[in-house]
Amino acid sequence: MPELPEVETVKKGLELIFGKRSQIAQIKLMRGDIRSPIPPIIKTVFNDRTIKGVRRRAKYLLIDTDAGILLCHLGMTGTWRLAKIGQERDHDHCYIILKDGRRLAFRDPRRFGLLDFIAPGCEEKHPRLRALGPEPLDVKAFTPSYLFEICRGRKIALKSAIMDQRIVVGVGNIYAQEALFRSRLSPTKRAGRLTLEQAAILVGHIRKVLTEAITAGGSTISDFRQAGGDNGYFQHNFQVYDRQGEPCPNCKTPLHSAVVGGRGTTWCRTCQR
DNA sequence: CCTAAGTCCTGAGTGC
């Protein structure tokens, strides 16, 4: 579920659920690790604390409380949902029990996600947040010249470059393919051969496709749901993702598929150069 | 058997 638009959608759903000020009664962990160990302090440090807000940084969710931050990454299959008693599911790893009786469940079957605690004032130093690149929707930071310069001299595939969270955050395997198609740029193009003009086109399309997807409530494939339980709708707007063999929406040549940067990739070898 | 929305780690390679 989780590239930037999906995480942003979950963030908005959690904000609605928490409202202005929700009180945590208790957090329950159903296991000690997902991809990495979950610090046991999470079981007690948030007791009787107030949730002040929810933020997104890259593909991470940050739940702010007066005792510190609950950091969450959804991995490939992470979801948050309201779960009444009796609505427990396999792979529910964490429950946030609110004082008003509602209960939020974090479910992540593949366990590629992350739950961590960040003490007050330690956000900047957190190893997972420290090395992140600019937000793609930050017009001041993610500029054509920034992308052009950071790609200069690099031999990696352009698709790998825009999926590298140190270069720009939030772009994953779906939106990278969609942004490259819209930009008429090949995913296999060497990043170092990107011109400033092409960087400007690509930056524009990355922003546009992410913004459109946020408006659509993200993309629902497999079992992604928004935190409120609704579907996203952007999957109906995919132009290349998982459409190998179908005609290119632009020139009708059958779309080509190959592994690029270790991930399945579909593009038009006629239009994208 | 294959594939899947992500990230981290390792080892090989390069240039100084």
Next chain:
DNA sequence: TGCACTCAGGACTTAG
């Protein structure tokens, strides 16, 4: 040889 860095590929896990 060694250091610093880049890059490709594998590993993690469950479900369909």
